[in-house]
Amino acid sequence: MPDREPRRVIVGRVVGLFGVNGWVKVYSYTQPKAGLFEYPDWHLATADGWQAARLEAGQEQGKRLIARIAGVEDRDQARQWVGSDIAVARELLPEPEPGEYYWVDLESLTVRTVDGVELGVVSHLFETGANDVMVVRGERERLIPFTLDHVVQRVDQQEGVIEVDWDPEF
Incomplete structure (x- = not known):
């Protein structure tokens, strides 16, 4: 049986170059933003898939974050990682608190209504500012707000189901 691809959580992005010694500017999705540096074993996206990388150093530089990736010694080597x-x-x-979820843990779960109508599978989620939204793909694509106790009635990761109070016609 082939090994499954490990689940990864995107925690940031390389957004630019910093100086001439191989440092890069990074944008963090973690809270607090410097929490990105608590994880030294990174995977960086390439055109050919993910490549393992090691965070050698990271620091706040004014309002931005900068990082040094092990083995990257100059600006030209660092350029390949921008983007x-x-x-x-x-x-x-860390495990999320009860009632909190990492998006990666919700992806691929089946979404069904409280009346048992299957709507599809969570493809991905995105933020709107007001709330997170699930993109559910089934016989058609639906955008369903991920609002606990309002639309989302139950999340059962063991069963692989998210139960929603949602009109299947929407």
């Missing part, structure tokens, strides 16, 4: 997502293995992250 790359930064991910870490899911198992390195």
